[in-house]
Amino acid sequence: MSGRILPALFAIVTLAAAAPAPGLATDEEVAARQVALEVAGAFQNDGFKIRDGVCTGRLEKDVPKVIQVNLFAGNEYWLVLGAVAPAKKVQISVFDETGQPVETEPYQGDAASAAGFSPGVSGPYYVKVTLLEGDPAAFCMLYSYK
Amino acid sequence: MIWLSRPLAGGLAILCLCTTAVAETPALTAAELAAAVRSDAVSIPTPGELMAALDKQGKPDWSARIRPPISTNYSRRAQMALNLGGLIADGYIAVEAEDAQQVKNLGRDILEIAKALGVPKEIRDRGKSLTEKGEEKRWDVLREELEATQNEVKQSLAANKDQPLIDLVTVGGWVRGTEVVSASIDEKYTEAGARLLRQPAIAESLTGRLKALPEKLRDDPVVKVVTEKLDEIARLVAFPRDGAPSADAVKQLHALAAELMKIISTKEKK
Numbered sequence: 306m307s308g309r310i311l312p313a314l315f316a317i318v319t320l321a322a323a324a325p326a327p328g329l330a331t332d333e334e335v336a337a338r339q340v341a342l343e344v345a346g347a348f349q350n351d352g353f354k355i356r357d358g359v360c361t362g363r364l365e366k367d368v369p370k371v372i373q374v375n376l377f378a379g380n381e382y383w384l385v386l387g388a389v390a391p392a393k394k395v396q397i398s399v400f401d402e403t404g405q406p407v408e409t410e411p412y413q414g415d416a417a418s419a420a421g422f423s424p425g426v427s428g429p430y431y432v433k434v435t436l437l438e439g440d441p442a443a444f445c446m447l448y449s450y451k
Numbered sequence: 452m453i454w455l456s457r458p459l460a461g462g463l464a465i466l467c468l469c470t471t472a473v474a475e476t477p478a479l480t481a482a483e484l485a486a487a488v489r490s491d492a493v494s495i496p497t498p499g500e501l502m503a504a505l506d507k508q509g510k511p512d513w514s515a516r517i518r519p520p521i522s523t524n525y526s527r528r529a530q531m532a533l534n535l536g537g538l539i540a541d542g543y544i545a546v547e548a549e550d551a552q553q554v555k556n557l558g559r560d561i562l563e564i565a566k567a568l569g570v571p572k573e574i575r576d577r578g579k580s581l582t583e584k585g586e587e588k589r590w591d592v593l594r595e596e597l598e599a600t601q602n603e604v605k606q607s608l609a610a611n612k613d614q615p616l617i618d619l620v621t622v623g624g625w626v627r628g629t630e631v632v633s634a635s636i637d638e639k640y641t642e643a644g645a646r647l648l649r650q651p652a653i654a655e656s657l658t659g660r661l662k663a664l665p666e667k668l669r670d671d672p673v674v675k676v677v678t679e680k681l682d683e684i685a686r687l688v689a690f691p692r693d694g695a696p697s698a699d700a701v702k703q704l705h706a707l708a709a710e711l712m713k714i715i716s717t718k719e720k721k
Binding site: 354356358359362370371374375377379398400402403404405426429431433446448450451 | 476477478479480481483484486487488489490491492493494495496497499500501503504507508591594595598599602643646647648649650651652653692693
């Protein structure tokens with residue numbers, strides 16, 4: 306298991322056949338999750354709760370991945386992407402259910418990126434994760450809410 | 452925008468903090484939307500997320516939504532899985548109601564059904580922390596424990612190639628969450644509250660998964676009813692983005708979800 310703080314933290318499972326990885330399959334993914342958790346952890350002080358579930362996989366340049374999330378109006382969210390070397394710079398962006406980009410507050414680190422926003426409408430949103438600089442590497446996307 | 456004024460905590464090195472250039476960002480194509488990854492772990496919200504949204508509109512009386520104990524002794528695995536999902540959703544309700552005894556009771560019931568489904572002892576042992584955290588009244592930790600417990604159980608089922616049962620756990624939890632939230636909105640109807648019920652993608656995904664179950668599971672009498680009723684529920688939570696269901700529609704949604712949970716939890720008479 307990854308180094309999650311809580312005592313009963315369990316392995317993550319991604320359940321749909323289309324998921325990029327059926328759980329944290331590699332050490333790289335575990336490390337990518339740690340990067341994402343470090344960013345998300347900073348928002349916990351503001352009352353954000355980090356979901357236990359994550360989406361992991363491998364990012365390649367010019368081959369972004371799109372992940373569906375379902376969010377509720379009135380809640381605030383931070384969607385967080387973490388990656389490991391040899392990825393150098395990654396980006397996360399958010400789109401509504403029609404595919405139009407949503408305005409977010411961005412956080413940009415080296416191999417981490419986060420987008421904060423409060424949806425005006427409940428329903429599906431799409432998170433696009435992109436490798437901007439560097440070579441293919443494992444990624445982990447998770448989100449927190451309050 | 453609230454985000455621009457909130458201080459970033461934790462001493463992170465912020466390399467760039469600026470508003471996103473939405474105008475420069477190309478829209479997703481239809482192909483990208485269709486190919487999007489859909490995974491329970493991030494695509495299906497926890498009941499806690501929905502409850503958090505509802506709390507912002509005036510904290511409902513969550514203790515009034517606690518239901519009487521249900522059986523934990525079912526003969527068919529499909530019904531066990533549906534009820535396991537419902538019990539985990541009950542756990543979120545008990546946490547919102549800050550009812551330590553309920554959390555402990557539910558922790559015990561969840562473990563009983565998990566055992567009957569063949570979830571290994573080591574995982575069930577870790578699930579005991581629900582009971583311990585309930586005793587300590589650590590509500591925030593308990594929310595995370597509930598999701599982690601669910602993920603762990605699902606992972607165990609996946610390892611046993613029981614994906615269909617995972618789908619049923621998800622359906623049971625979602626229906627129970629919909630039941631309690633629609634009850635609260637029905638009780639004090641507002642358009643803003645009713646808009647929270649919009650979950651078209653989840654409903655579509657779950658109805659699709661039920662229809663794709665192996666024939667043996669599809670023929671299970673409870674699964675048959677769930678499949679039929681979920682279609683009706685899906686229609687009620689798939690209203691337009693700029694709309695809100697009427698008070699009557701919310702009442703209808705609650706009645707359907709409540710009826711379905713009753714069917715799911717009713718033990719077959721021999």
